[in-house]
Amino acid sequence: MKTRLWPLICHVLPLLHAINICDTTSRLFGVAKGLPLKKIKTDADFKTAVETFCTKGKTTADIIASVERALISLYGRRAGDTRDMLRYKRFWEKVTSSITTVRVRSLPPTSAAANYHSLRVYLQVQDWIDTTCDLQPEMWGWQLSSRRLDPCITDLPPAPELLLKMIWCNCKSDCRSKRCTCRKHGLECSLASGECKGIDCLNSPSSEPLADY
Ligand SMILES: [Zn+2]
Numbered sequence: 001m002k003t004r005l006w007p008l009i010c011h012v013l014p015l016l017h018a019i020n021i022c023d024t025t026s027r028l029f030g031v032a033k034g035l036p037l038k039k040i041k042t043d044a045d046f047k048t049a050v051e052t053f054c055t056k057g058k059t060t061a062d063i064i065a066s067v068e069r070a071l072i073s074l075y076g077r078r079a080g081d082t083r084d085m086l087r088y089k090r091f092w093e094k095v096t097s098s099i100t101t102v103r104v105r106s107l108p109p110t111s112a113a114a115n116y117h118s119l120r121v122y123l124q125v126q127d128w129i130d131t132t133c134d135l136q137p138e139m140w141g142w143q144l145s146s147r148r149l150d151p152c153i154t155d156l157p158p159a160p161e162l163l164l165k166m167i168w169c170n171c172k173s174d175c176r177s178k179r180c181t182c183r184k185h186g187l188e189c190s191l192a193s194g195e196c197k198g199i200d201c202l203n204s205p206s207s208e209p210l211a212d213y
Pocket residue numbers: 169170171174175180181182183189193203
């Protein structure tokens with residue numbers, strides 16, 4: 001591989017693996033396994049962003065700044081697009097063309113979620129390529145809870161306050177199954193939920209996530 005790929009991309013192979021198909025980061029839904037490899041050969045912006053991820057000593061701000069370009073490239077660039085605009089456009093494309101409910105997970109990640117993803121990717125890449133790497137996971141997309149590291153998903157609510165108040169369930173059970181309206185929409189139960197009030201069910205903010213969900 002080194003003979004065939006060098007010098008173009010050999011040194012960024014760890015990034016190409018970590019950005020989309022690595023068990024210790026997260027997966028970008030809908031981005032094919034081989035796409036980053038194709039993009040690095042054809043897209044100068046993507047290549048520049050990738051180089052940043054493979055360079056020692058970058059700050060969280062450096063990484064967040066470069067992931068914007070990388071993700072817009074992976075999800076299909078149009079002039080003036082931002083990540084959130086891309087997500088919005090993709091949603092409308094799906095609403096107008098799909099005959100079933102649009103699955104939120106099939107959209108590009110929000111900018112907040114993508115930022116945390118990119119921090120984990122940088123941490124993983126540096127851990128692989130730099131034997132002296134001493135980055136603290138808590139600064140790079142992970143949080144310590146109950147003495148284990150969990151990935152930070154986002155620091156924003158899943159939807160605007162007004163929308164969250166419009167979706168609620170009336171489950172008689174513990175909101176474990178996808179028949180729970182809140183769970184089905186990827187939301188945690190809230191005070192608006194008829195029975196559980198977002199407190200005493202398995203989909204409430206305080207409950208542990210189900211292993212199989
Ligand atoms: Zn419910």
